[in-house]
Amino acid sequence: MLETLRLTRRLYNAGLEQRREAYRKQGKTLSAYDQQRELSALKAECPEYAEVYAHVLQDTLDRLDKAYKAFFRRVKRGEKAGFPRFKPAQRWNSFRFKQCWDNKKNDWTACGRPVDDGRRISLPKIGAVRCRFHRPLEGKPKTLQIVLDVDEWYAVYTCEVPVSPLPETGSAVGVDVGTRYFAITSDGEFVENPRHLGKSLRKLRVQQRTVSRRQKGSHRRQKAVRQLAKTYRRIRRSRQDFHHKTARKLVREHDLIAHEDLKVSNLVPSNLARSISDVGWRAFLDILRGKAESAGRVVVRVPPQYTSQRCHACGHTCRENRDNEVFRCVSCGHEDHADHNAAKNILARALPSGENGGSHAVA
Incomplete structure (x- = not known):
């Protein structure tokens, strides 16, 4: 999964460079479809990309296309718009399988199917990965996104579920x-x-000072950065839990x-x-x-x-x-x-x- 993250990030950055150069040299705007047609040639030239599922590579170029469209949409509205940037490893933490359900067969595709009595999920080109479901899936799974959150991996399913109206209250x-x-x-x-952030400010200040004192590139700095990220993750999760309950x-x-x-x-x-x-x-x-x-x-x-x-x-x-x-x-x-x-x-x-x-x- 780490290798898939690395390769998809490289593909995103290469796709961004290709778009920039095509416009600078030829005045041509490339689309996601134009770039996806070149994936076969990419796999022939770089065999390591043949080890990544095709839908994952296609979705990476779709993400780049969405970033471009969002940029031009903000420009059109007169809003502050940042041009799409190259992604460092710290800002690239997920990849996505675009299709988990076959509507014709009314069954799972090769992506995300629970196996081994629900203790694992099937990820093409990766294998059967151990997984703990916090609740049963509802409806039809549409997509599956694999997310690395600091030091923990998550499988995020997007499901199509029917509306379940609650009884009217008249209120x-x-x-x-x-x-x-x-x-x-x-x-x-x-x-x-x-005040989730306010209650943790003192701890955050100490951890941020620790990071700043560590030598860049050292293992001690990486450890301090992980500790800081875990604190922010706890704050984010607490806030989300409160929002959902309210x-x-x-x-x-x-x-x-x-x-x-x-x-x-x-x-x-x-x-x-x-x-x-x-x-x-x-x-x-x-x-x-x-x-x-x-x-x-x-x-x-x-x-x-x-x-x-x-x-x-x-x-x-x-x-x-x-x-x-x-x-x-x-x-x-x-x-x-x-x-x-x-x-x-x-x-x-x-x-x-x-x-x-x-x-x-x-x-």
């Missing part, structure tokens, strides 16, 4: 996300912010969930950059939409303008209504927690009779 809720509290609902529930609770209890249509990338360059990155709003909202779609729920994104300044009781909107966490309307005197008042406004905008005539985007 709708608005959710306001923040950094003081992770989420505040229109029902008055305050979800504490676990999203699942909302989906289980409500038929409609409304939240602000936040542009998180515009909020990060501020004095709250670390706190916003730590809380992970964008990842949480993506997880929430995925779980809601699977459960037959509706997630509504509403415009975020003035939700924290508008009085839910009378509709008066001005900056003076809010003083940090206290909301006190200067028009009618209504008092509430500022984020709770904002969550009520978010829900009101999501309902058909809400503000702006119920205009919203449904995810």
Whole structure:
């Protein structure tokens, strides 16, 4: 598997160099299909690539093509766009089998089939690899990605599963996300912010200083880098676990969930950059939409303008209504927690009779 990683990374970098040179010398833009047609010649010239499954090589060039398309898409939108870069070993940690299921035969292909009573999985050109499934696979497996996470290997299956609607609850809720509290609902529930990164900053500083003191290229530096990566992995996993549990609770209890249509990338360059990155709003909202779609729920994104300044009781909107966490309307005197008042406004905008005539985007 390490050799497959090495060869696919070399192929990605070679494909990138070929595209750059073709455009610089001939003004020609190569496609993924153009490069994939040359794989047979590559295997004849470099026999080591014949030991890598064809779909894995094709997917590597597809990834390069997606990187190019994403770059030009950002340029077209006027966003900050970084040109595709050559991948060092530290930034290349996975390869993918594009097809695990044969629809005509309604059976597994050669990729990813569980063997030996589910204790191993079959990987073409690699062998039967020992695997521990944390839960049974559901639906039809579509793709299989093999991921190296620091010092652990993972088999990530993408499966096509039918929608499993949950029983209707008749409840709708608005959710306001923040950094003081992770989420505040229109029902008055305050979800504490676990601050996964903040609690580990001291340990991270010590480990990062240790890395900087080690000589580059030494085994001691590699060991220190692995320890630092494991700490970041623990933080990432804790955050993901919290996101999944919070999203699942909302989906289980409500038929409609409304939240602000936040542009998180515009909020990060501020004095709250670390706190916003730590809380992970964008990842949480993506997880929430995925779980809601699977459960037959509706997630509504509403415009975020003035939700924290508008009085839910009378509709008066001005900056003076809010003083940090206290909301006190200067028009009618209504008092509430500022984020709770904002969550009520978010829900009101999501309902058909809400503000702006119920205009919203449904995810």
